[in-house]
Amino acid sequence: MSKNGLSKQDSDPFLTRYGLTCEEAYPVALALYRKERDYLELTYGDKNNLSAFYKQATYGGFQPEKAPTSGWLDFVGNDRRKAWEQLGTLSTSAAKAGFCQLMLKTSGKSFEAAMMKAKRDKFNRMERERVAQREAERKKREEAEAKKNDSSNVTLLSHHEEELEKERNQRASVYEQQQNVLQKQHEGVKVDLAPAPAAVARNSSTPTTTESSYPTSAGNHCVKSTAQASQAALSTGSTGNGSVTRGNQEVPPALLASAAAAIWTRPGVKEFTESTECKNVTVNRSDTLYIRVPIETLSHSVFWQFATVDYDISFAVDFYPGQLPAEEKNAFDPKNRILEPRRVNSHEEVICGSHKPTQPGYYVLHFDNTYSYLRSKSIYFHVYCAP
Incomplete structure (x- = not known):
């Protein structure tokens, strides 16, 4: 040494x-x-x-x-x-x-074994450090990408909100135009009906003010209410033989139900479902709800508005001349259909419609949920009669 x-x-x-x-x-x-x-x-x-x-x-x-x-x-x-x-x-x-x-x-061998163990420990420690470093770098990259994506999402969300606002404004404009047209048509109906007061008097013998809606045991609803709004209608008059005139043509009673009903939409589902005038019912899964609306005077039209919660519904309207039957019956004649069945997005827009009767009778509003095997539907509706 x-x-x-x-x-x-x-x-x-x-x-x-x-x-x-x-x-x-x-x-x-x-x-x-x-x-x-x-x-x-x-x-x-x-x-x-x-x-x-x-x-x-x-x-x-x-x-x-x-x-x-x-x-x-x-x-x-x-x-x-x-x-x-x-x-x-x-x-x-x-x-x-x-x-x-x-x-x-x-x-000798003891020192060699101790050194090799220390070498393995060092390698494992360095490997853990490399893994931790790669993980830290990955997280750093993900955070940078997330910030970049958040900025892009904010831009896309702002653009989407602008598009939605434009769409709402367009719908509101269309709805306002429809209301103006309906108002003008309603004023035109009043002028057309003025020359035939006798016919109106014969058909107006029954009082127009009736009680509010009530549910029946069979899941059907009969709705009677006072006049609250106006709607477009065909110019009609009555003849002595029970037929109805449209312009200069005479229409037999059998063809009265063929006149199609008007239907349109408007925004404001949330406001509509929270209004006090709405009634709320539930249509069970795989079931149909029927609402009957008697019309006893030709000077009134029937109006309906409804909206659903979260899901759509199938809707149709029938008109039957004559008196409302004493017993609730769910057998309906397709010939009396004035609005064909259609699935409507009533959870996104308020569904509105109207029809002008040409003789006393009653309407049947169909809320059909038979296509849904899992979900019941909650419906908020308002049905009324108005001149």
Whole structure:
């Protein structure tokens, strides 16, 4: 062994052999020495040199105050003190390398096993650090992309809201135009009916004010109400034989129900369902609700408005001349259909419609939910008669 305890080989041979620097190998070698020093085959000089390397790596050059006081007869203490003094100004890294080389020489396989375990631990630690770094970089990229997407979504949402606002305005404009046309048509009906007061008088013998709606046990509804609004109608008059005239043509009673009903939509489902004039009923799944509306004077039309909650519904209207039957019957004649069945998006828009009768009778409003096997439908409706 040379004066400084180092061999002539490279000062850091453990990096090539074990993938560990001397700084990393020294704690492993020191732990192995403390664990197995009673079982290692060390000479007296090896023990003194290991002690000297340890003190040099821990405190640096020889410091008398760090060396234990030994008497003349303390041969071991004096020898270890001299070994530390002989290291002189050896650097701490060189002292650690000397300690590791001496442990490799004296412990052999135990040192090799400890170094390989430390190498595996280092590799696993570095792998965990790489994984953690990649995960941090991935999260950073995702956050950047999320911020970018949020900015794009805000722009798209703003554009979508603008489109919806334009659509609402267009619907409101169309609805206003329809109301103006209906108002003008209604004023035209009043003028056409003026020359035939006798016919109107014969058909107006029954009072027009009746009681409010009531439900029946069979799931049907009969609706009677006072005049609240106006609607377009055909110019009609009555003849003495029970027929009805349209213009200059006479229409027999059998063809009265063929006149199609008017139907349109308007926005404002939420406001409509919250209004006090609406009644609420439920149509069970795979079932149909019928609402009967008697008309006892030709000077009135029937109007309907309805909306549903969350889902659509199929809707149709029939007109039957004559008196409302005492017993509720659900057998209907397609020939009396004035509005063909159709599925309407009544959960998105309020469905409105009207029809002008040409002789006394009653209407049947069909709310058909037979196509839905899972969901019942909640309907808010308002049916009324008006001149």
